[in-house]
Every structure is written in structure tokens, then in C-alpha cells.
Amino acid sequence: MSARPARPASDVSAGVGLSGLVGLALWVILCRNWAGIADALALPGPHEPLAGPNAALAAMLFSGLPMVAWSLLVDKVHLRASTGIDWTNPRPLRDVVDVSITKIAGLWATWSLVGFVYCLCRWYWRGQYLFAMDVISGLAPLLFLGAIPYVLWLDRVLVNPRDASWHFGAMLIGRETYDKAEVAHHLRAWAVKGFFCAFMFSIIPGGFGGVVQMNYAAVLGDPLALGNALIETMFLVDVQIAMVGYLLTMKPLDAQIRSANPYLGGWVAALICYPPFILMGSGGVLDYRTNGAEWTFWLQGMPVLEWIWVVAMVLLTGIYAWATVAFGLRFSNLTYRGVLTNGPYAFTRHPAYLSKNAFWWISTLPWLTTTHSMVDAIRNTVVLGLVSAVYFWRAKTEEAHLLAEDAKYREYHAWMAEHGLVTGTLNRIGRLILRGRPRVEPPAIGAVHPAE
Numbered sequence: 378m379s380a381r382p383a384r385p386a387s388d389v390s391a392g393v394g395l396s397g398l399v400g401l402a403l404w405v406i407l408c409r410n411w412a413g414i415a416d417a418l419a420l421p422g423p424h425e426p427l428a429g430p431n432a433a434l435a436a437m438l439f440s441g442l443p444m445v446a447w448s449l450l451v452d453k454v455h456l457r458a459s460t461g462i463d464w465t466n467p468r469p470l471r472d473v474v475d476v477s478i479t480k481i482a483g484l485w486a487t488w489s490l491v492g493f494v495y496c497l498c499r500w501y502w503r504g505q506y507l508f509a510m511d512v513i514s515g516l517a518p519l520l521f522l523g524a525i526p527y528v529l530w531l532d533r534v535l536v537n538p539r540d541a542s543w544h545f546g547a548m549l550i551g552r553e554t555y556d557k558a559e560v561a562h563h564l565r566a567w568a569v570k571g572f573f574c575a576f577m578f579s580i581i582p583g584g585f586g587g588v589v590q591m592n593y594a595a596v597l598g599d600p601l602a603l604g605n606a607l608i609e610t611m612f613l614v615d616v617q618i619a620m621v622g623y624l625l626t627m628k629p630l631d632a633q634i635r636s637a638n639p640y641l642g643g644w645v646a647a648l649i650c651y652p653p654f655i656l657m658g659s660g661g662v663l664d665y666r667t668n669g670a671e672w673t674f675w676l677q678g679m680p681v682l683e684w685i686w687v688v689a690m691v692l693l694t695g696i697y698a699w700a701t702v703a704f705g706l707r708f709s710n711l712t713y714r715g716v717l718t719n720g721p722y723a724f725t726r727h728p729a730y731l732s733k734n735a736f737w738w739i740s741t742l743p744w745l746t747t748t749h750s751m752v753d754a755i756r757n758t759v760v761l762g763l764v765s766a767v768y769f770w771r772a773k774t775e776e777a778h779l780l781a782e783d784a785k786y787r788e789y790h791a792w793m794a795e796h797g798l799v800t801g802t803l804n805r806i807g808r809l810i811l812r813g814r815p816r817v818e819p820p821a822i823g824a825v826h827p828a829e
Contacts, residue, residue, distance in 0.1 A: 381796060382792065384718055384789070384792055384796070385716070385718050385788045385789045385792060386718065387716065387717050387718040387719040387720075387722075388459075388631075388707075388715030388716050388717065388785075389703065389706075389707055389715065389717055389719070390447075390451070390452050390705075391703070391719055391720060392447050392451055393444050393448055393452065393705030393706060394444070394618065394702035394703050394704065394720075395702070396443035396444055396446070397440040397443055397617075397618055397621065397702070397705065398440070398614065398618070398702055399443060400439040400441075400442065400443035400444075401436055401439055401440040401614065401617050401618070403439060404436050404439035405436070405585075405588060405589060408426055408427035408589045409426055409589050410426075411423075411424075411425065411426055412424050412425050412426060426589050426590055427589065428586040428589040428590050430581070430586075432585065432589070433581045433582045433584075433585035433586065434512065434581065436581075436585060436617050437581075437617060437620055437624070440618060440621055441624075441625065444621065444706050445625070445630065445706070447705075448630055448631070448632075448705070448706060449630070454630060454631040455629045455630070457631050459631055459635075460629065460631045461535055461536050461540075461628055461633075462531075462534050462535055462536065462628060462629065463536050466534075467533040467534050468532075468533045468534075469533075470529065470533065473529070473532040473533055473538055474529070476538045476539060476543060477528045477529050477532045477538070479543050479546040479547055479550060480528050480532070480538070480540070480543040480546050481524055481525060481528050481546070482546040482549060482550060483542045483543060483544075483545035483547070483548075483549060484524050484528070484542055484546070485521060485524070486546070487542075487545065487563070487564075488517070488520060491567060491570075491571040492517070494571065495510065495513070495571075498653075500653040501575060504579075505579040505582075506575065508578065508579060508581075508582060509574075509575045509576070509577075509578035509579040510575075512578050513574070513575065513578065531628065531629070535628070540559070541560070541562045541563035541566070544556050544559035544560050545559075545560050545563040545564070548560050561639075562636055562637065565636075565638070565639065565711075566626075566634040566637045566712070568637070569634070569637050569709060569710065569711050570623060570626065570634075570709075572648075572651075573651075573709065574623050574624065576651055576652070577616065577619060577623055580616060581616060581617070581620060584609065584612055584613045584616055585613060585617075587609055587613075588610050588613045591606050591610070593606055600680070600683045600687040601687070603687065604686075604687035604691055607691045607694070608690065608691060608694045611691075611694045611697070611698040612694070612698070614698045614702065615697060615698045615701045615702075618701050618702050618704070618705075619704075619708045619709075621706065621708075622701075622704055622705070622706055622707055622708030623709050626714070630706055632707050632715075634712045634713070634714055635712075635713045635714060635715070635782065636712070636713045636778070636782055637711055638711040638712070638713075638774065638775065638778045639778065640774050640777060642770065642774050643711060643771070643774030643775065643777075644711065646767055646768075646771040646774055647710055647711055647771055649663075649767065650767065650768075650771070656767075657764055663760055663763055663764050663767070664760065665737075665741065665743050665757045665760040665761035665764060666741060666743075666757065667753060667756070667757060668746045668748045668757075669741060669743060669746050669747065669753070670745070670746075670747055671740060671741065672686050672739065672740050672741070672742055674747075675745050686739065689739055690736055690739065690740055693732040693735050693736040693739075694732070696721055696728055696732040697728075697732045697733055697736070699720060699721050699728070700720070700722070700729035700732070701729065702720070703717060703719065703720030703721060703722060704717060711775075713778060713779055713782045713783065716779070716783055716785045716786045718789050723797070723798075724797055724798040724799050724800075725793070725797055725798070725799035725800050726772070726776065726789075726793050726797070726800055727768075727772045727775075730768040730771065730772055733768070734768055737761060737764070738761065741757075741761065743758045743760075743761045744757070744758045
């Protein structure tokens with residue numbers, strides 16, 4: 378019997394996400410106990426828990442800085458060839474200034490375009506998005522001015538300073554030849570950042586304030602309250618770590634967006650899962666809760682089952698948060714930023730999607746309805762099945778993207794198909810079911826054409 382081959386090494390070490398988790402936990406503890414700390418030290422300002430939006434933003438520093446430090450000091454990611462940087466041979470500034478000016482022009486134009494889209498789209502100016510617009514408006518001057526020294530410094534050590542940002546700038550200026558594929562890559566990458574950064578900023582304050590003000594001692598004997606408290610805490614971890622990932626797409630951290638998904642289907646599948654395009658919300662096309670109720674309604678009066686459900690949902694949410702923490706500085710939708718093979722990704726290629734969908738199935742029990750209507754039960758069950766199908770679609774478009782980009786991912790994909798605890802098991806079950814049927818060969822890499 379041949380030895381089991383080793384799983385491909387991950388581009389992100391476990392220490393990156395764990396260091397961010399420790400930093401975030403310390404900040405949350407500090408904020409929860411701020412009243413006593415301020416009293417003891419006779420500090421000015423509020424003598425109450427720090428649960429406001431500014432404290433939520435500061436949490437990104439406490440989670441982000443440890444991850445940056447670990448990446449640079451322990452993993453030394455800045456020395457990897459994948460950064461595209463050669464620190465040993467910096468160019469004179471005069472040799473790169475023209476390239477840098479073109480790149481800065483491209484970045485400024487891109488950010489202006491993102492700002493124009495924000496102004497154009499009404500949903501960014503109501504509800505929770507107002508906070509996101511305030512934050513982005515405040516950061517914009519720093520971003521525009523900070524780009525000047527950053528680009529001039531980085532271009533001196535980049536092996537190829539004429540990257541996608543430069544090609545976009547060259548297209549706008551019109552004095553040099555540019556590559557349309559690089560321009561498309563640049564625009565897709567910034568479309569991801571523009572869309573998801575606004576969304577992530579909008580949801581940061583609420584979750585953070587809830588966790589800081591949570592009375593954990595009061596919920597220990599109540600399975601519903603305890604479950605909600607733990608789930609809310611893990612969603613805070615997910616949002617904070619993910620937000621740092623969206624922001625720090627920087628080459629010196631080897632966290633740059635190497636490519637954004639070029640497949641139209643990938644974008645459609647992702648965007649219909651987020652506002653304002655979301656189809657799964659109340660009254661939406663894929664609303665699976667009509668005349669339904671949460672699990673607490675159906676299991677009330679059955680404490681043993683209540684505890685079983687709480688444990689299951691907390692475990693599933695923990696896997697979901699773990700899947701984000703494992704990314705460290707590299708989390709973002711619709712992008713390729715290296716290959717992740719450790720943490721929950723050692724068991725399945727899509728732990729976040731799998732755990733999220735399992736959570737929805739056991740928390741809503743869609744086949745049970747308050748109207749006792751068979752039609753409602755069938756409709757809700759089928760619709761939730763369609764929601765899960767959307768996430769299967771997302772998974773397949775992501776795999777198509779990564780398979781076309783990275784030989785290591787192709788190796789990981791094949792390894793998981795045979796040896797992954799979840800993925801390998803499902804594949805073996807599928808082969809047993811399909812045994813004896815004609816085999817349909819999958820399309821070759823590149824046979825699925827990207828959207829132009």
C-alpha cells in the first residue's frame with residue numbers, strides 16, 4: 378500500500394490568524410472592562426464600556442497589527458518571490474518616478490471612480506451604509522496622499538513596477554502602450570474592494586457593540602441566550618478579521634490580489650448573496666422563511682434537544698469563523714491571493730459555505746411551518762435547497778478561477794478529492810452512486826470562458 382502523499386503547504390501559516398484573534402480578544406476584554414480601568418487610573422473621558430463605532434474601528438488595529446507583525450517577523454512573507462519584490466536591488470528614484478506618476482494617476486482615477494459609484498448608488502446613503510460612507514470619506518484624503526510616498530517607495534524594489542495599476546494609468550494618459558488584460562484585472566480587483574469594503578464597514582459597529590455589552594454570566598443557564606451570545610461573538614471575529622483582509626491587499630505582505638475572478642457566473646453567484654442584490658432576504662426571490670419559524674419555536678419545552686441544537690449551531694459558526702481566521706491577512710471574496718490548505722481547509726475546500734448552509738438548515742427547519750401547509754413546507758425546503766445550490770455554484774466558480782491560476786491549487790484540489798476528510802468522502806460516495814454510468818469528462822482548464 379503506497380504512503381499517503383503530504384498535503385500541499387499553505388501560503389498562510391496558522392499563526393497569522395491566531396495572532397489576530399489574540400489581539401482582537403485583548404481589545405474586546407479591554408473595552409468590556411474600560412469603566413473599571415478608567416476609574417482606577419482616573420482617566421478622562423467615558424467611564425463605561427467602549428462599545429461605540431470608534432472602538433469597533435480600533436479593533437481592526439488590534440487584530441491587524443499582530444497579523445502584520447507575525448507575517449513579517451515570523452513568516453517573513455516580504456521575502457517571498459510571490460511578492461514580486463527584490464529588496465536587494467533598489468532602483469534610484471529617478472529611474473522609477475515616471476512609472477510611479479502613471480501608477481498614481483491610475484490609482485487616483487480608480488478611487489475617484491469608486492467614489493462616483495458610491496455617490497450614484499442610493500443604497501450607500503441610507504441605513505447602516507451611512508457609517509461606511511463616513512469612514513471611507515474620512516480615509517479618502519489619507520489614501521490619496523499616502524499613495525504618493527508608498528508607490529514611490531515600492532516601485533524602487535518591484536521586479537516589475539508596471540503592474541495592473543500602471544496599465545490602467547497608461548490607458549488613461551494615452552502616451553504608452555498598455556495591456557487590456559491588465560486593465561481588466563485592475564478594475565475587477567478594485568470592484569471587489571469597493572463593493573465589499575463598504576459592506577464590511579457598514580456591519581462592524583453593531584456586532585462589536587453587542588459583544589462588548591454582552592452579559593455572558595446571565596446567559597449560562599439558558600441554551601438560547603448562550604447560543605446567541607457565542608454565535609454573535611464568533612460573527613464578530615469573522616467580520617473583524619475579514620475586514621482587515623479586504624484592506625491590506627499589499628505586496629510587501631504578500632497579500633496582494635493576484636487576480637479577481639474573471640467569470641461572470643462567479644460574480645453573479647457572489648453578489649446575489651449580499652445587499653443590495655441579495656435574493657435570500659425577507660420577501661426576496663429566495664426567501665425560505667415564509668410562514669416558518671426558527672428552531673426555538675419548534676423545540677420549546679424540549680431542553681435536551683435545545684442543548685443539542687445550540688451545540689450544533691455554535692460548532693458550525695465556530696467552523697465558519699475559523700475558516701475566516703485561517704486566511705489571516707488574505708481574506709476577500711472573488712479573489713486569488715495565494716493558496717490556503719490548512720485549518721478547516723485541510724478537511725474540505727469550502728468549510729465556510731458548508732458550515733453556513735448546514736447552520737441555515739438546522740436553524741430554520743424549513744419543512745416545518747406555522748400554517749401547517751404542505752405547500753409552504755415544500756416551497757421553503759426547495760427554496761433553501763436553491764440557496765445551497767447558489768453556494769455550490771459559488772464554490773465551483775471559485776475553483777475554476779483558482780485551478781486556472783495556480784499549480785499549487787491544482788495539486789491541493791486533487792489531494793482533497795482523494796484524502797480530504799469531507800471532500801474525499803463525498804467524492805467516494807459520488808463514485809459509488811455513479812458506478813456503471815457513462816463517464817462525462819470535465820472541461821479542460823480554460824474551457825469555461827471568462828467574462829470580458
